[in-house]
Amino acid sequence: MSTYDVRIWSIREHKGKDRKTGKPRSTYRVRWGVAGKEFGESFQTRALAESFRSRLMVAQREGVAFDEPTGLPEPMAREKKTRSWYQHAVAFVDMKWPHASPNHRKGIAETLATVTPALLLATRGAPNVDTMRAALYGWVFNTSARKAGPPPARLASAVAWIEENTVNLSALMDADLVRKALNALALRMDGKSASASTVARKRAVFSGALKYAVELRFIDRHPLTLVSWTAPKKKDGVDRGVVVNVAQAVALLEAVREVSPELEAFFGCMYYAGLRPEEVLHLQDDEYERPNQNAGWGWLHLSGATVAVGQGWSDDSEVIEERGLKHRAATATRSVPVAPPLAALLDHHIRTYPAPMNRRLFVTRRGPGGRYVATAGQPIPNNTYTTSWRRARQLALTEAQQRSSLARRPYDLRHACLSTWLNAGVSPTQVAEWAGNSVKVLLEVYAKCIDGEVEAALQRIQQNY
Structure with a gap:
């Protein structure tokens, strides 16, 4: 709370004796009242007392x-109770931690570990870049790690140095310093420019930390309003070059059958049903509604996602997080049609690779002589299916296509699926419902022509001439 009800009295001299020497000594006390409450501050010399009183006047x-609690003018009160960037960033992490998903926690830590080296008081005695990042990302900005105990011995000196050498929050009212921090967020670890989406994500986290400082009244206004800084342009649409046509998709799935047959239906779910990888990993056998007739359509009734988060970022030390569907309530479901080719893949998969006790369709499998059997039902690691995908690309694509961005990531199969649906004339509203996106995002990102459709489009146009 703040007030303008202020009275300032004259300086009062108090004569006494020095406790150590016994010689006469005077102290000078400044007294003032704020909202009817008296405050005072003592000084060793009259000059210091007069200087302080002058600031009040x-x-x-x-x-x-x-400020009523401290009795000081608001700028002086903030200066007195200010905190360093290190202290504030740690407090911001701890505030966010209980309600953030493990992956979001990692994103916050990554952002703060990137920007903190730009907010140092000095560089003398600083730890090397790799050690500093390991200390910040692995311990300082991980609430669970800090609560578990002191930092590892190899990081202890780095943590101590950083804690003593970051600027105070008040320094962030300097536009040049804020611009320096934003420029740091725009670079990758190797010094090259980060992608526009990465910069936007990190800028949002940094902005949130600064907004928290304003909320706590450590600074007057949001520092990002002080600078004119242009972030890299964010690409709204999917690169047309990543999207496969039907023939290319079928060839890729056939190649997967050769290198990792237990993953053919896994990738099929992305291409024919537009599922995200984490949604495929969460899929259970009872969520697959089989077609009523041969070569008919079935349904997938999705209930969640299985996401790899890494050690140390979850509350229970698990490396896998089970969460609800993206952009939906925790208990929401989403139904997606199963085309006949996908139904055939899923039926074959279920017959060949029975689901384990947790009923998940796609789990880590092993067996002698190439025979795959269900294990404990652990989800397939990201590096396992991405490795299989790279091998399939080598088999199915030409050398030129392999060098291109065509289907470089498994996720590109989802892009191909949604583009195919849109190009087939399915309404954007319906496609958005099946895909788990808003119509706005769908039309901005996924409404792309698939590879091989341009010639057909030109022929249709030519017919009108």
């Missing part, structure tokens, strides 16, 4: 509000 004369 200038603030009163200029109409500056006084």
Whole structure:
């Protein structure tokens, strides 16, 4: 709370004796009242007392509000209770931690570990870049790690140095320093420019930390309003070059059958049903509604996603997080049609690779002589299916296509699926419902022509001439 009800009295001299020497000594006390409550501050010399009293009188004369709890003008009160960037960033992490998903926690830590080296008081005695990042990302900005105990011995000196050498929050009212921090967020670890989406994500986290400082009244206004800084342009649409046509998709799935047959239906779910990888990993056998007739359509009734989060970022030390569907309530479901080719893949998969006790269709499998059997039902690691995908690309694509971005990631199969649906004339509203996106995002990102459709489009146009 703040007030303008302020009275400032004259300096009072108190004569006494020095406790050590016994010689006469005077102290000088400045007294003032704020909202009827008396405050005082003692000084060793009259000059210091007069200087402090002068600051109070200038603030009163200029109409500056006084902080009732401390009795000081608001700028002086903030200066007195300010904290360093290190202290504030740690407090921000701890505030966010209980309600953030493991992957979001990692994103916050990554952002703060990137920007903190730009907010140092000095560089003398600083740890090397790799050690500093390991200390920040692995311990300082991980609430669970800090609560578990002191930092590892190899990081202890780095943590101590960083804690003592970051700027105070008030320094972030300097536009040049804020611009320096934003420029740091725009670079990768190797010094090259980060992608526009990465910069946007990190800027949002940094902005949130600064907004938290404003909320706590450590600074007057949001520092990002002080600078004119242009972030890299974000690409709204999927690169047309990554999207496969039907023939290319079928060839890729056939190649998967050769290198990792237990993953053919896994990738089929992405291409024919537009599922995200984490949604495929969460899929259970009872969520697959089989077609009523041969060569008919079935349904997938999705209930969640299985996401790899890494050690140390979850509350229960698990490396896998089970969460609800993206952009939906935790208990929401989403139904997606199963085309006949996908139904055939799923039926074959279920017959060949029975589901384990947890009923998940796609789990880590092993067996002698190439025979795959269900294990404990652990989800397939990201590096396992991405490795299989790279091998399939080598088999199915030409050398030129392999060098291109065509289907470089498994996720590109989802792009191909949604583009195919849209190009087939399915309404954007329906496609958005099946895909788990908003119509706006769908039309901005996924409405792309698939590879091989341009010639057909030109022929249709030519027919009108």
